[in-house]
Amino acid sequence: MSKLIRMDHTGHSTVAEWTAGDPAAVEAAVAALREELDRGYLAMVSTGPGHAEQVRELPVDAELVILRLPVAGG
């Protein structure tokens, strides 16, 4: 089961869950991701130790997609 989670004041919240073989769940996850991107979140996928990529579309095969907020110099 793959997960789309958002880091927030609760620690993190699960926004969507899907499996690649469930088109309805994938569609719901795609819509949820789009909504979060529109709210200004950035979607990140780990691509190995010490590496992450920002994605603009749902990577259906990824186990975990994390939504983060933009960062800025303090």
Place this chain on the structure above:
Amino acid sequence: MATVDVLPESEALYWRTRVDAERLRHQGRLWTLSAVFHVIPFLGAAALLMWIQPLALPVALACVAHAWVIPELYAQRGANVLRPRGRLEDGPEQRSVGLLGDLVGDEARELHARTGLVLEPGKLGTWLVGEAGAVLLHGRRRRAYCYCIKVDASHPGAGGLPAGDRIAHLLLALRSDEQGFATVANLAFAGARWRLRRRVRREMRPALDAVPFRLDSASTAAG
């Protein structure tokens, strides 16, 4: 899968030169020069006063104190980027630390539990990531570059994030584009690691000590 190679936050700062090893070396030299130009005049004045009139010893000592205090103040400014911020209730804090733990290895997880900092090797050097900033130890001498960077407070969701999430935000940004991360961040201090070590909180010092002085393939270009 449509991916983004450059940190989007850095694209907005088009006027900033993208940070690389050469840029780091340049910034490090400027900081060293700045420290020298702050210290030398005071030491020179102290020596001159003692030469002209030994009774001016108190004034000469005040000059020496200034020469010592100014670099310490800069180092303190650097250490402040690692200072922990406020804590929320236990639940969110634990959940956020759990997620952060999933992103890092066992050693980094253990170090975070002891020091509150995450050690992250990169191409520019080794990073120590805190809640509102990060320190890059770069080059042969492991010069410390202290960066102030945090979740953009102008976003509605930025308020009330637990500590683990604050670090995870920075860690994911760093991992996706290290140079972009260093470009977005504001440099608060660059200088000797020993100078920084004295100013960071005692419980955080093991994290600085965990980065060995050594030549490696990642960051020998400067320092």
